[in-house]
Amino acid sequence: MTTFYLDNKGFAASLITVFLAFLLLVWFSYQRAETSVYRDTAEHLVSIAELQADVVRGSVLDSERHVRFLHATPPVQGIVRATQHAGIDPREATPYPVWVSRLQTIFSAYARNNPNIAQIRYIGLADNGRELVRVNQDGQGVEVIPDAQLQVKGDRDYFQASLNLKPGEVYFSSINLNREWGVIEQPAWPTYRVVEAVYDTDGRQFGMIVVNFKLQAMFDALVKSVSRDLAVFLLNENGQFLLHPDPTRNFEFEYGLNESWESSYEESPQEIAYRQFFRVGSPQHPDERYFALKQDILLPEGAGVRHLTLVSAMRISALASLVWKRQVNLLLIDTVLLLVVLALLVLYWLFSKKSMAELGVRAQFEAIVRGSSDIILGLDCNGRVMSCNQAALTLLGWQPDAAAEHKLTDIVYTSGPLDTSIQPLQRAFEAVCQGRKVEPVTIRLNRSEARGDEPCYASVALSPIVISQQRINGVAAIIRDMTEARNLQLHLQKTNQTLVEKNDEMERFIYTVAHDLKSPLVTIGGFTQSVLRDMATQLDAKNTHRMQRVLANVNHMGDLLNDLLSLSRIVKAPVERQWCELTYCVDKVRDSLSTQLQESRCELVLEAAHGPVYANEQMLVQCLQNLIENAVHYRHPERPPRIEIECTPNQSGTQVAVRDNGLGIESRHHERIFRIFERLDASLGEGTGVGLAIVKAIMEKHQGTVVLQSTPGVGSTFFLRFPAPQANREEQNESD
Incomplete structure (x- = not known):
């Protein structure tokens, strides 16, 4: 039997029809009221x-x-x-x-x-x-x-x-x-x-x-x-x-x-x-x-x-009063009837909308099921196939009229009666029937012979078919061919392993080179200082300048090797976190850079701290020192440097802001400056180009981020965002 559903146009037409019928009924009631009152009055007068x-x-x-x-x-x-x-x-x-x-x-x-x-x-x-x-x-x-x-x-x-x-x-x-x-x-x-x-x-x-x-x-x-x-x-x-x-x-x-x-x-x-x-x-x-x-x-x-x-x-x-009362009563009855009809009409319209929406969703689902390249099965609670899409018939080689003869376990490839490959899928199916959530199960698919004998792997996602909150009527299974993805995953794992090995090899190389180069640099520096000290009266000005240049380059190379060794140690070393007082860390940096701060007349200000920072104390000091040292090196030539440090806790962790009034950095260079050996202007300062790379590495070890906001000519602000302890543990577990 065809079901009539009321769409919006039909609902509007029905409303107009109902109101016209209501007006007609009111007119008829108005006419009928006088007649009925006179008839009732006549009967009453006859009895009287x-x-x-x-x-x-x-x-x-x-x-x-x-x-x-x-x-x-x-x-x-x-x-x-x-x-x-x-x-x-x-x-x-x-x-x-x-x-x-x-x-x-x-x-x-x-x-x-x-x-x-x-x-x-x-x-x-x-x-x-x-x-x-x-x-x-x-x-x-x-x-x-x-x-x-x-x-x-x-x-x-x-x-x-x-x-x-x-x-x-x-x-x-x-x-x-x-x-x-x-x-x-x-x-x-x-x-x-x-x-x-x-x-x-x-x-x-x-x-x-x-x-x-x-x-x-x-x-x-x-x-x-x-x-x-x-x-x-x-x-x-x-x-x-x-x-x-x-x-x-x-x-x-x-x-x-x-x-x-x-x-x-x-x-x-x-x-x-x-x-x-x-x-x-x-x-x-x-x-x-x-x-x-x-x-x-x-x-x-x-x-x-x-x-x-x-x-x-x-x-x-008195008759006119009775007629008026009868008309009012009939109008009230007609109005109540109108409200009832309108309520029924609205309910039917809402029911029609819901039914049409359900039909639309059902049609969409059917279209998705029909057009999906994944195998989609509808199973009863015994694991027997109740329905399937065309992809299931094609990939599994089933006949449409024989699909109901199969069970979920028929899709698993087994090499013999002792093969236990089917057990994980059975356990997952039983768990879903009991109302528990399960992760997708990877199986070797028992494919159609027309597809050849090559192994085919699939991911089976199971979800309950729930009629009501108390009853599970069956299970829906979506089976996706994961053979290509599995092969890519295996290839990616091998490639990652190779990259890890190469990275470890590169880190060892950098550490070895930096360590081995440091000894001859110390020797060269020592000999150069001895020459300048012992032969100061015999060297002319040109040779003295040359020796001083050698000594300066030796010192710069030493700083560079120290930074490389620090970066290598940061990458390799595990991170042990604790609650660190920011005031104590800033004081350590102030003591370490006291000479540079005094010579540059730098004003280092720590805003009111709002709690400790959950981080590795040594690495936090390293970050602050590199950022403050950069702010001093790249200060504005027309004003003394001013560095403000502020700590702000929030729901996701703690944010430490280091703000300066230096030269500023254009937005197009914001990503570039965190790369190793990158310096925007070598004529300013004597940096190695490794300091900001170390800051980024430290924040990545903390599963945090470093963000730069800067305006050229005004200054820069570096935001160090450390995650909360719980977030750290979860991310650490995921990385492990």
Whole structure:
């Protein structure tokens, strides 16, 4: 299966695609937020409206049940019979007053047990609708109205409407504020009247049972059913406000304000979930904008009011807030989703980069392995060949399909079963499998017969193939043909040995010549001095000058032979190092060169020393003496010489600087002056040309260096850099 890797261009294109998709998702979420909020609100309003409708219906049904119960009490018909038979009920021989008293008791007890009942009346048709029994209930309790205070209700609308009631029908009056003697009772409270007609045995209407109900509890229940952002309206059959979110508008029609729902609000229908909702707004009050659900509550069969209208609504401002919150939440969700997608995209991009880098490295390794002239083998921990390159097949004569049949030991040439040449390679392989590092092993390679029978030597480098830090999965072997290099090494060893022998022979020759020449020079010098001393009066000036020239050359030759002997001894002698105090060494040089220093008026200054020098003391004194003597010889003719010596320790060892203010040396001569017998200007001084060569030889014996910094006309500085003790030992071990 082809694996898709994400490169930089693909990553950039993916980022653009993701951000475009994010913008599209944000736009869709923005559009969807309003729709979803309105749908959720509609579902909530439906549930609230059903609850509110149940409250209204329950109140209506309870009131009907109360009226029918009171209508069915025996005293109601007892009063009818007693009235029609001269005040005595013929059925039970009960007088009219007794039935009235019994009915008053029933009405009182019933009202007391039903706090929502404000008034129960039994009204007769006679005498223009005069009340026969009346019981009132207020905050003070239940009161039976005396006969003298009973009123005539023939002109009331509910009385007139009830005249047309058939047996069993119930009349529901309009809901209004309760009135006493035609005036709204204060504090005002809502009420409605439920009426059931009373008929005699002949089917003629005798009167009616009228119950006034307090509706404040129902209104309170409707108000409590909504939260702060919700609103509830209750409209009568004329669309007038019985209940309004603004309490001051409740029953405003009772106070002469003829405002209705249609005149106060404009509706814009909106269908959601197959139900009709409205956007409601008030032209007079722009802040009163609602999302509303209207429903008609039908009253039971009978004369009177047929329905009430219940409006359950939510303020548009609250809906806008919910929409905004929903949009913010969806934006946050979309943003989190974007971040997750971006994180996954970045991780996949990084994984792709890593995978492509690994593929690139693997391709490079494969190219290196394929193109390498060295034999490269992949081995398991048993030494069996798992893979190899073309060079292995060519040099070892293996077949590609048979390479896995070979083992690492097959590459070693053995002369017979007793040959132990294979053991070093086996030990090295076992050590690598155990996680140890090993040096390359030199073997005689078991080459292909096509290459001939000449011996072939190879270097085998082994390294572990590690899958994890805890597990070695195999061993990689790189086998390099070292035959030519081995032959060159053997030739180089022989040449080095020859050079060492020749060098030793030359050193012996120089030492012998210098030593043997010194004796005749001493004799010549002695005879010359005797001639000058004994025959001083007999020699003329010319011959005297000639003899002095002979003596000077003898002395110069002696100095030269002494320097050669010193150089020879330095080269041959072993170096014994110790911690040397630089101050002591400088004082020895000062004493040795005191005459030259005084004659040249040289100022020799030792800067503050910063510790001892790890060196051979005699050789350190020799270096300092040669450098100081050179500084005096090659001083500037226009100023007295000044020589400064400074010692500075560092991590790698100690540096001794010898600084003068002499003639200086051009940079092109810096290497030349350290060669033996080299003098830049023979007219200056009487040097032998060996002094700086001795300094260089001494520093090389210490595994150190001497470095020159010089400016012509200003002066020179020679830096003697002595290595630290540990570095000396390591280098000494390497040279050994």
